[in-house]
Amino acid sequence: MCEIYNPTRSKVHQGVLVRADWGEVMGGVDSGPVTIVRQETNITSGIEVTQKLIHAAKTLASILRGTLGPRGLDKGLYKSNGEFAVTSDGARILNDLLIKNPGAKLLVSLGKSQEEIIGDGVTSTVLLAGALLDEAGRLIRKGVHPLTVIDGYLRAADVAVSVLEKEAIECSIDDDEMLQHVASTSLGGRSAGSDTKFATMLVDALKQVTHETENGTRCDAEDILFDKLEDSTIGDTRLLSGMFWRKRIPMEQMTGIRKNVKVTLINCDIKQREIIRDLEIELQSAEDLAEFMQIQKQTNVDIAEKILATGADIICSSGDVERSILHQLAVANKVVIHDLDHKQLIHLAQASGATIVDHFNDLSDKDLGLVGHYEGERWAATDEVQDRVIFDECKGPIVTILVGGAMGAEETIRGMYDALRATSLAITDGSLLHGGGSSHMLAAKFVIMESEKVADRTRLGMEAFARALEMIPWMLAANCGVNPLDALLELRSVKSEGKNLIGVREDGSIGSVKNILEPAESLLHGIMAATETANSLLRCDQVISARGD
Ligand SMILES: Nc1ncnc2c1ncn2[C@@H]1O[C@H](COP(=O)(O)OP(=O)(O)OP(=O)(O)O)[C@@H](O)[C@H]1O
Numbered sequence: 001m002c003e004i005y006n007p008t009r010s011k012v013h014q015g016v017l018v019r020a021d022w023g024e025v026m027g028g029v030d031s032g033p034v035t036i037v038r039q040e041t042n043i044t045s046g047i048e049v050t051q052k053l054i055h056a057a058k059t060l061a062s063i064l065r066g067t068l069g070p071r072g073l074d075k076g077l078y079k080s081n082g083e084f085a086v087t088s089d090g091a092r093i094l095n096d097l098l099i100k101n102p103g104a105k106l107l108v109s110l111g112k113s114q115e116e117i118i119g120d121g122v123t124s125t126v127l128l129a130g131a132l133l134d135e136a137g138r139l140i141r142k143g144v145h146p147l148t149v150i151d152g153y154l155r156a157a158d159v160a161v162s163v164l165e166k167e168a169i170e171c172s173i174d175d176d177e178m179l180q181h182v183a184s185t186s187l188g189g190r191s192a193g194s195d196t197k198f199a200t201m202l203v204d205a206l207k208q209v210t211h212e213t214e215n216g217t218r219c220d221a222e223d224i225l226f227d228k229l230e231d232s233t234i235g236d237t238r239l240l241s242g243m244f245w246r247k248r249i250p251m252e253q254m255t256g257i258r259k260n261v262k263v264t265l266i267n268c269d270i271k272q273r274e275i276i277r278d279l280e281i282e283l284q285s286a287e288d289l290a291e292f293m294q295i296q297k298q299t300n301v302d303i304a305e306k307i308l309a310t311g312a313d314i315i316c317s318s319g320d321v322e323r324s325i326l327h328q329l330a331v332a333n334k335v336v337i338h339d340l341d342h343k344q345l346i347h348l349a350q351a352s353g354a355t356i357v358d359h360f361n362d363l364s365d366k367d368l369g370l371v372g373h374y375e376g377e378r379w380a381a382t383d384e385v386q387d388r389v390i391f392d393e394c395k396g397p398i399v400t401i402l403v404g405g406a407m408g409a410e411e412t413i414r415g416m417y418d419a420l421r422a423t424s425l426a427i428t429d430g431s432l433l434h435g436g437g438s439s440h441m442l443a444a445k446f447v448i449m450e451s452e453k454v455a456d457r458t459r460l461g462m463e464a465f466a467r468a469l470e471m472i473p474w475m476l477a478a479n480c481g482v483n484p485l486d487a488l489l490e491l492r493s494v495k496s497e498g499k500n501l502i503g504v505r506e507d508g509s510i511g512s513v514k515n516i517l518e519p520a521e522s523l524l525h526g527i528m529a530a531t532e533t534a535n536s537l538l539r540c541d542q543v544i545s546a547r548g549d
């Protein structure tokens, strides 16, 4: 099926069409329609495309609306594999939705980029992009050209970013109180957000892992490990200055608590070298056999003595340990943990300051590390290894948060991880903005003021941008159950009086948000990324679908 393409008409085309009058333009020879794509290809053009994309993006954003802020509710995600999860984390919701619409997919990519680069603020960013598209859709329906809207959005985003950059307050790694506010703002609405102990714990964890490297100060949430403690409650969550392993403890006498112990890390089996070629040993007498066995035994004794000579109290190995060597080390009151993976060795090396040696022959006391507190616990064996090994009170820059609570521990970890990312960004970037919608309102106020100086239609785009920014405090208020219109009007009025630290508080009232702090980069990146995504959708005036939908 072929039709003539009329760019002025908004229409869905099937198959491929090319202008019949091109021939006329090119000298009066009409070469007729030419097919360049498959018959089932669908081409949607003009304003219809923009409106369809906008509608899809808005619909996606509306899924996240109810989750925003400390009083946002969770979503239950029932996946195709039968798994059920409850979460309010924007990144997780977007990740688990099987989106096929191109407009909605762009918003999913926006959320992913915010999550990857910042680690928090996904919901706000996607909502802002949805609001920008919603406002743009209204202007386009009234006859404003999409490029005019884009120009207005770009101007407004510049104003918003420069206002917020000026408004940002400084923060350093020593500002414990401020950092705790950043952590608790990010935790708001999550299971770990209810208790200030978690924010304090996250700041402590980050401070412990922050250290100087050749490339400058490193403060990275990746250096904080998480593990779950199923048989406890969320209140039992604690920070270990070291690590937690679920590893078989080979002997009962290796359990219990030991203080200030030296560890050695060996990256091989602790046993005699295996003979891999076929070998025949001819023994003439029973004495020869006894001598042969004795040599074998002595070699094992030598290996054990070599290890004991280092003065190590805990021997960790990535491989297997010969039974007689294990026994000899146990008799000497040493602890042996074996079959560790390389990552575990690296982590303990970082925590204790030990050096990993590739063979026990190379061991020396200089390679030992120090652990302040060792705790080994043997549990009744099941199919899984239940024994627990704790290394605590280590001096190195790696820590573990043990999260309690059988139900929802994963969601707690996710919330804590986001908060760690936000707080580490606050430490490395050193600048903060106030949350609760106050920064968005401030930016909106300045965008409106700036738009009043603009005499052309770009002004409409700027005003639309300001309204989109106001959607954040609107949703925060709505999710608290208060009337969002009243909240917004009150906020506009206080902002006009120059009260910048006023926003939507946790109970929905309009008041001081002095202690609601977010890394400035999270808001700025969110605003810029949402603007870019909205603009790239608005630039699109034709969708060519090879799938025919
Ligand atoms: N105690 C609080 N009072 C008022 N507003 C708060 C409070 N805590 C957090 N907020 C606000 O809630 C918003 C963040 O909510 P939320 O964490 O649900 O979404 P997000 O950070 O944008 O996305 P996500 O966490 O899903 O990546 C921010 O605007 C923040 O300022």
Ligand SMILES: [Mg+2]
Residues within 6 Å of the ligand: 120, 121, 122, 186, 418
């Ligand atoms: Mg958040």
